[in-house]
Amino acid sequence: METYLVLFTFLGAVIALLFAGFTAKRVLKFSEGTEKMQKISKSIRQGANAYLKRQYSVVAIFFAGMFVVLCVMAAFDLLTWFVPFAFVTGGFFSGLSGFIGMKIATLSNARTANACREGLNRGLRVAFSAGSVMGFTVVGLGLLDISVWFFILKFIFKLDPSTITTTMLTFGMGASSMALFARVGGGIFTKAADVGADLVGKVEAGIPEDDPRNPAVIADNVGDNVGDVAGMGADLYESYVGSVISASALGVSAFGGDIKAMAVPMLLAAVGIIMSIIGTFFVRTGESIDQKALLKALRRGTNLSAVVIAIIALPVVWFVLGKESLGLYGAIIAGLLAGVLIGFSTEYFTSDTYKPTKKLAATSETGSATIIIGGIGLGMKSTAVPIVIVAISVLCAFFLSGGGAATESGLYGIALAAVGMLSTLGITLATDAYGPVADNAGGIAEMSGLPAEVRERTDALDSLGNTTAATGKGFAIGSAALTALALIASYIEKVKTVNPDASFDDFSLMNPVVLIGMFVGGCLPFLFAALTMESVGRAAQSIVIEVRRQFKEITGLMDGKADPDYASCVDLCTKSSLREMVLPTIVAVVTPIAAGLILGYQGVVGLLAGATVTGFLIAVFMSNSGGAWDNAKKYIEGGAHGGKGSEQHKAAVVGDTVGDPFKDTSGPAINILIKLLSMVSIVFAALVVKFHIF
């Protein structure tokens, strides 16, 4: 039976990739529009490609260094020889996911703008199709990587299940490292360009957003692609792969090495892909620019996929593991439901159709200080709901899958909940990745002077993209928390293979080493958020200076008689974001190893738990504050509280500017951080168990 299970997983991966390929071909058949549109799109594409090429060359140095370190460890028998290679593969595929997503996004922006000239539904279809290419590339590559490695380790090298899973967790570490570079680097790029362009263009010079006279406008559009597309692609590749392999690893210990328990998460992922593909065919809308109708169009696809997966998971679990394991089905449903509910909660706190964001917009009446206080309060308060949702789903997953009798089964259940939550990733990612495409399309429409109705349509699509992005973020955070818990459990399993005396009781909160680990771990997300925010600040400042210089030195620029030097801004963003992304990533990789060498494996577990808790809280807080500020500004621009140009609007712009690095740089990077910490700990477990001070 094992062979068939692997084959089915492999098949799921191939179907996803084929679907992505066909969809890409269909998108590329659309016209890119006028010559001007083509020219602008090409500049964006070139900037994005140039950035990515340089990013990969920096990342390559890191990977080469880590490869050597891992080889040395393998030479000292602290790892198997598969590990260095698995690490590099994970990084490669994660980067490839981002690259393909960005490629198609930059090829679709002008096409979406052009399709919007003909109608809203046509625009939606092009943008959503581009998003689908990205979504299914990510899940397809993820599952391909998993199934091929599994096949090699199991059927060629005939390793035992436990060695297979710990080796596979290593490519999780590769994927996470790559994802962190992509998220942090891309996040700094996009927000430095955005903040820099706004501060000088909108605030100082008083020209509208996406105005072609602004030298940072192309950099801003490039940023959407390298941050929100390439960064997100690498990020979710990592989430997806991480959740599946950590569940497989825990399945091995829960079912005493039974390969079938290992296969269940992979099968679920494969089933999820097929159901997500079906869901995409149900996304279509009419011609009215009505946010609710548009949102309904997208939701129809995702909800349908979720329902069908919920139904089909039952026979899958029953068939593979037997009737007595049906509690695990409960765990999967707990995860799926939690994902949906966290999405709702995010929408409630960040969409201007609900009270919190409306109230936030009202605080602009007393100036920028009160809207900042209000937004921070809103974000902090909003953490309570997803915390309770995650808590309940963890409890359900644990106890439904038999954790009361055997802790290992319960932990496997928690990991399966994460897989359940991410099983619809193909389509949810499509609805998420379509946002930046629509955003770019709007920029192109503005810059190439298309009629106002086109811009209205792209704006409608873009605004919807903000809502789906917020939902997507809630989803990413929720799955990160569950996956991180599963990875902590996997870490302990790994420690046990090296030190059989280790037990669950080592990790008592009354062990001061565990407590101190928790304090240090809890601090990491704060430190990480601070580092990334400061990076954005520094990078934005350099853009501000450059834009001011161009406004002053290029004669005729403001009258539209001379072109600004777009490339210099793109180059500046590239350089500063690549310089700034190194330190945070090094902190993430080095801290758990250093903590382990000082505090031992007990301290590492404390560190991971502390980082997961505060990481989840900070990520939710920052994403929701940022989303709410963004939408409060949009709400005011829609005419409330004085509308565009009023003092209230200026206050809201301050809020939005603060929110930019919150929601698009620091917040999302923390999701990756908490998983990368665990992955690094797992890979270096043997070292830490053998050498430590306390």
Place this chain on the structure above:
Amino acid sequence: METYLVLFTFLGAVIALLFAGFTAKRVLKFSEGTEKMQKISKSIRQGANAYLKRQYSVVAIFFAGMFVVLCVMAAFDLLTWFVPFAFVTGGFFSGLSGFIGMKIATLSNARTANACREGLNRGLRVAFSAGSVMGFTVVGLGLLDISVWFFILKFIFKLDPSTITTTMLTFGMGASSMALFARVGGGIFTKAADVGADLVGKVEAGIPEDDPRNPAVIADNVGDNVGDVAGMGADLYESYVGSVISASALGVSAFGGDIKAMAVPMLLAAVGIIMSIIGTFFVRTGESIDQKALLKALRRGTNLSAVVIAIIALPVVWFVLGKESLGLYGAIIAGLLAGVLIGFSTEYFTSDTYKPTKKLAATSETGSATIIIGGIGLGMKSTAVPIVIVAISVLCAFFLSGGGAATESGLYGIALAAVGMLSTLGITLATDAYGPVADNAGGIAEMSGLPAEVRERTDALDSLGNTTAATGKGFAIGSAALTALALIASYIEKVKTVNPDASFDDFSLMNPVVLIGMFVGGCLPFLFAALTMESVGRAAQSIVIEVRRQFKEITGLMDGKADPDYASCVDLCTKSSLREMVLPTIVAVVTPIAAGLILGYQGVVGLLAGATVTGFLIAVFMSNSGGAWDNAKKYIEGGAHGGKGSEQHKAAVVGDTVGDPFKDTSGPAINILIKLLSMVSIVFAALVVKFHIF
């Protein structure tokens, strides 16, 4: 010997109170100055008294309710009958500490202003003496409460040591509840008045701070007293008492019920009082308005006290517990040192003589958004240093006191570290409480039209007060973290007395109930910060509307021909802060009980640990961000980056306004929160052990 130990503690308390009394008498001999100054001081005093009276009547309802609940629990044998009374005593003394401190502060503000007419040193002596009255009242009442209860329980009712300590922990809960009300209510009052006065006065009407035409100016000065004095007094009473009794409780379990181990923390506290009194005599300065010289004057007193305590603690431990327990001396020193180092770190991050705040001031060049991002980044980054300091001191305290062999001894060591840190409280609190007095003196000097040189002197004192306040906050947070850890250990001891099967191993991080408790607990400080910030926002908004109304409706107000209606603003602040303080306190009391009834005692320990970690982080983050914004603004007002009135200054004012509730409402309240959660859990432990779902 026991009798002598108690006697010595009692003596320490009496000496502190006598010293406070004499100092108060000396302060009151100074003149209050001109008739106008007397009138203003009287208005402030009346407003503060009126507020406190109404606050106590609201708090009385809560205490009456809790008293009934505790009596019912005693009737069902879930508590001893001492508990309800101990609870009320703790609340009473905590409130009394705040009341006396506020009384003397409001009697000294005009006296300080008047003394500043004669010279800087004279002004410093008056303000610092007022602070000393407060400092020694707090420690005196705290130690009195402890020694009298100990005497009653031990020598009259002849209870066993374990019952004595758990009963005494109950008055900790009373003190914490009172402190939370005082901190939250006072914090909302002071910041609502401050923000409201600034937003309309400074920003909209363009009149200077403390201008008598501003209707909210008296409320602002009242706020300094009810928030920064009465609130802080109740707060530190609670910290002090909490640290001593939790150490006593852990001493009982570490030394098998030996009463001497219980007495050591009390003795240390008594020794600390005497050394602190000696330290106060070394606080004096010259006549140059030089911040460094002034700071040195204050530091001379605190450092001297710390050094002498460090020396004398050695014979105390040796004499009482014998040579074999000298490791505990190491724990005390670890705590003392950690307190000093955290103070330095706070100063580094928030004083404008160092790089971080200078760099923050520079971000004002690109507007309010960048200074907000910069300040949040600074605060988040600054958490790393105190976390490492606390981690190292916990490790040292634990292992030096023999925690490697017996966990209980190590936990006792951690608790003693907290006592060591707080042993200098008498004098550190004096340097802290002097700040609001100087602030008020400045307001009175401005309002009564004293010559510019007087205002210069009060400004110098006030500015120094900002630095000592920041140091004091770092100190309060550090001791709160250590005390909270000790209280968690005390909770587990208490659980063991009800359920002897409970063990340290119940609290493994791999127990999902513990993990979920951590998530929920971790969320509480976020929720709490959000609730208190929103309260400030709402209350400030109502002040803004009232001040605007007065500016519009009272003719001749802006020309100085008519007086504003100060009382209506004071009344508005009083009403809204009392209304707003209830919900956060209820959340703090109800959550640990509810969590316990659902998740059991294992979940409660997770909750307490999670709340301690994120509470510490959020408190440091918010205090340091707020302090840095405040001083960045002052730095710009001193002439840097365009100086007063420039665009940069406006940006810095936005930062300062956001920082106000950060550093004076939410941040400090969280210190109390994390201890109150543990105290409540301890009192309700028997209930939770008997009834819970999971």
